[in-house]
Amino acid sequence: MSPANHDAATRAWVEIDLPAIDRNVGRIKLALPRHVRYVAVVKANAYGHGMPEVATRLMQAGVDCFAVANVEEASRLREIGHEGDILLLSPTLPGEMARAVALGLDITLNSLAEATALAAIVNTSALTAKVHIKVDTGMGRAGVWHEAAPELFTYVRSQARFDWRGIYTHFSEADSDAGFTTEQRQIFLRLLALVAPAEKARMLIHADNSAGLESFSADSPFNAVRIGLMQYGLPPSAGSFLASLKPEPVLSFHAHVVLVKDLPAGTAVSYNRTKVLSRPTRVAIVAVGYGDGVPTAASNRGFFLLHGRRCPILGRVTMDQTILDITDIPDVVAGDIVTILGAQGKDRIAVAEFCAWADCIPWEALCTLTQRVRRVYRTDRT
Numbered sequence: 203m204s205p206a207n208h209d210a211a212t213r214a215w216v217e218i219d220l221p222a223i224d225r226n227v228g229r230i231k232l233a234l235p236r237h238v239r240y241v242a243v244v245k246a247n248a249y250g251h252g253m254p255e256v257a258t259r260l261m262q263a264g265v266d267c268f269a270v271a272n273v274e275e276a277s278r279l280r281e282i283g284h285e286g287d288i289l290l291l292s293p294t295l296p297g298e299m300a301r302a303v304a305l306g307l308d309i310t311l312n313s314l315a316e317a318t319a320l321a322a323i324v325n326t327s328a329l330t331a332k333v334h335i336k337v338d339t340g341m342g343r344a345g346v347w348h349e350a351a352p353e354l355f356t357y358v359r360s361q362a363r364f365d366w367r368g369i370y371t372h373f374s375e376a377d378s379d380a381g382f383t384t385e386q387r388q389i390f391l392r393l394l395a396l397v398a399p400a401e402k403a404r405m406l407i408h409a410d411n412s413a414g415l416e417s418f419s420a421d422s423p424f425n426a427v428r429i430g431l432m433q434y435g436l437p438p439s440a441g442s443f444l445a446s447l448k449p450e451p452v453l454s455f456h457a458h459v460v461l462v463k464d465l466p467a468g469t470a471v472s473y474n475r476t477k478v479l480s481r482p483t484r485v486a487i488v489a490v491g492y493g494d495g496v497p498t499a500a501s502n503r504g505f506f507l508l509h510g511r512r513c514p515i516l517g518r519v520t521m522d523q524t525i526l527d528i529t530d531i532p533d534v535v536a537g538d539i540v541t542i543l544g545a546q547g548k549d550r551i552a553v554a555e556f557c558a559w560a561d562c563i564p565w566e567a568l569c570t571l572t573q574r575v576r577r578v579y580r581t582d583r584t
């Protein structure tokens with residue numbers, strides 16, 4: 203499967219394979235017990251894939267609701283007409299609360315101070331706040347520290363204008379340390395025992411992200427999962443169950459060659475002499491750099507595909523351009539397509555491989571694709 207030469211004037215672009223989203227969501231849903239809700243995580247511009255298009259497709263594919271990082275991201279979902287539930291995953295600033303309530307968002311409470319600020323806002327309006335409590339069971343990031351959680355439960359119950367709709371935690375080692383994850387789970391389960399069955403019956407109760415799918419069981423007390431990376435087709439870890447779901451990468455990343463030339467031996471390519479040519483070399487200058495999302499860590503290490511073959515990056519990746527060694531590849535001309543992530547011809551550069559030489563994690567490789575990179579949405583693949 204090779205990229206379409208859809209528009210020769212586009213310098214760097216990502217192709218978003220929308221039908222792959224349908225297939226990924228379908229497989230994840232099949233793997234989950236039927237009562238478990240699918241919370242689709244679309245923060246950071248849907249992991250760089252483009253929020254409106256991807257969110258619309260996810261909805262059509264049958265996810266139950268969305269989660270985003272903040273009010274601004276949530277408002278973009280409202281703008282495209284999404285009227286369903288949207289969970290804010292991060293703490294909300296006092297200055298954002300009125301808007302969060304007005305937009306009907308599901309607000310995550312992480313502290314008594316945050317809850318008090320929200321109460322002050324709803325108590326002076328006719329509105330009700332939909333709230334979820336996030337518990338920190340050991341990650342040390344968002345959420346109320348578990349020992350302080352019962353106090354927050356009591357406060358939330360005392361507020362007539364709070365609608366308590368959920369409780370959740372986040373596992374920090376879900377893809378690396380099963381023992382610690384079990385400890386976190388047990389802390390969370392002990393707290394859940396303090397929530398009345400009638401309260402729980404109305405709540406989303408969840409802890410698992412994509413990595414958590416590896417061990418999600420039908421008798422789990424949790425009735426929702428928060429799925430990010432897997433729906434974009436990337437398993438977060440090498441787990442065999444995740445691999446068995448055969449996730450299909452949704453995104454591929456391409457750019458055009460803008461210049462081909464021959465350089466003599468001894469030329470120092472790109473900045474700072476990190477690469478001095480040992481032989482006469484034909485190079486291709488590609489219209490993509492760290493200004494598009496190719497990290498400088500890939501300098502002198504990474505490869506791009508051109509004519510279906512691997513070409514090493516020469517010298518430092520620059521803001522707008524990257525230089526490839528194409529000495530062994532005949533007939534390259536300006537306008538040819540280079541693939542940075544994804545398949546070209548018979549070869550493929552997987553996100554995991556890109557991450558190894560770009561020194562980043564898969565979430566990061568996707569999120570650092572910049573605005574300059576055009577998003578092209580394909581609906582034609584099956």
Ligand SMILES: *Cc1c(COP(=O)(O)O)cnc(C)c1O
Pocket residue numbers: 243245291372410411412413428429430431432438565
């Ligand atoms: C981003 C995020 C997720 C999604 O994680 P993936 O590993 O991408 O599935 C889930 N829960 C929370 C709290 C998050 O911030």
